[in-house]
Amino acid sequence: MGLDITWAVDWVRRSADRIAEHRVELITLDREIGDGDHGENMDRGFQAVAAKLDDLPAGSTPGDVLKLVATTLISTVGGAAGPLYGTAYLKASGAIGGATSLDGPAVAGLLVAARDGIVSRGKAEPGDKTMVDAWTPAVDAAEAAAGAGADAAEVFAAAADAAEAGAVATEPLVARKGRASYLGERSAGHRDPGAESSALLLRAGADAAADGAGA
């Protein structure tokens, strides 16, 4: 089963729910090594996206949904996450074009484009203790799964698993990008909030795909 517009809308709704549930956790993580606004900003951004879903015109594609997410996050999230995630969703939207149904390789391509967008915008590399440390293993796992013939839901699940592990693995790292880099060695011992929110968003997409495939 490919992932369609219903999945894309469900991904956004689940993303908004997950971010809202973890808002305080993200704020706490960000307060430890950043400016403390990540949970607040992400929650505001995704609530704004969720409010616009009902206005999507009939015949919209998954790419249209991702573009809506991109432009809304760019305009409503005040921190670095706005441009970073906005670029990610915009590039992901471009990668899938007008496709109405996404198979395993298409999902992997979507995730690669999103990761590349984040890297090109933020110039972070793996190991810098940023969201790239969740996205890089996620993309690697997605490509491996797609290459092995996994379907779209399985590819997304592999990406979500790897992103969660990647987020946990940021804890011992010393930040080299973003506000946390001002802390130097003191940033070690804390999980990166951007990596954590990335894992939440990918899990939301995987859950939407799993439920859709089972329905």
Add this chain to the structure above:
Amino acid sequence: MSEGVYGKVGLVFVSHSSQIAAGLVELARQMAPTAALEPAGGTDDGRIGTSFDLVSAAIVAADSGNGVVVLCDLGSAILTTETALDFLDDELRARTRLVDAPLVEGGVAASVAAEAGDSLEAVVAAAESARGDGGSGRTSPKPAAEDAGVPSAGTGASGYSRTVTLVNADGLHARPAAEIVKLAATFEHRVTVNGADAKSLLGIMSLGLTKGAEVEIATDDAAGSGEVDALAALAASGFGEH
């Protein structure tokens, strides 16, 4: 349709704080009363952060067709600005420059250059002169000349110099320094003030010259003697201050 100030490069100051951006406009306005200076501070609803919409609107508002120079504070201001650039129309994007320079010092230096009607690249260079990597035009201060007091003229082997004493109360603070830079911007020859390039606002200001200080205004090219005289007259005049 263009906004901005006709014939002048526009400036946009992007800060996480609306007060910092607005305060920088206020500060730079002292030396750049007519240039297009646009603040883009804080989020749409006045919180700490940066706004894609505010930055985009500020760039459009600052542009008169001569280009826009954007200066930012912390990292995500740069990300927001780069994203805004991606969404500008191609022509405006092509004449907009995001400059890596200290916001306040670079913003003030760029404002003076924009006020003087400098080209886009010259305004970028003025902002970059604030980076502290040797671009300020300042050289090691020369010892004060012996003949203090009244303006005195002298000629070197091929150059020309004059020494004057600052008479205004606060010395070469921002506004008088900007007056010097604006006048020097019209010169054809390189003229220095105690060794600092007279066209470099930060170079002049960083000399830290106060009332009573002796200032050597010089050029290596005798053909620039009229320019040295003009600058010496300005410095000796007290810049309209007391």
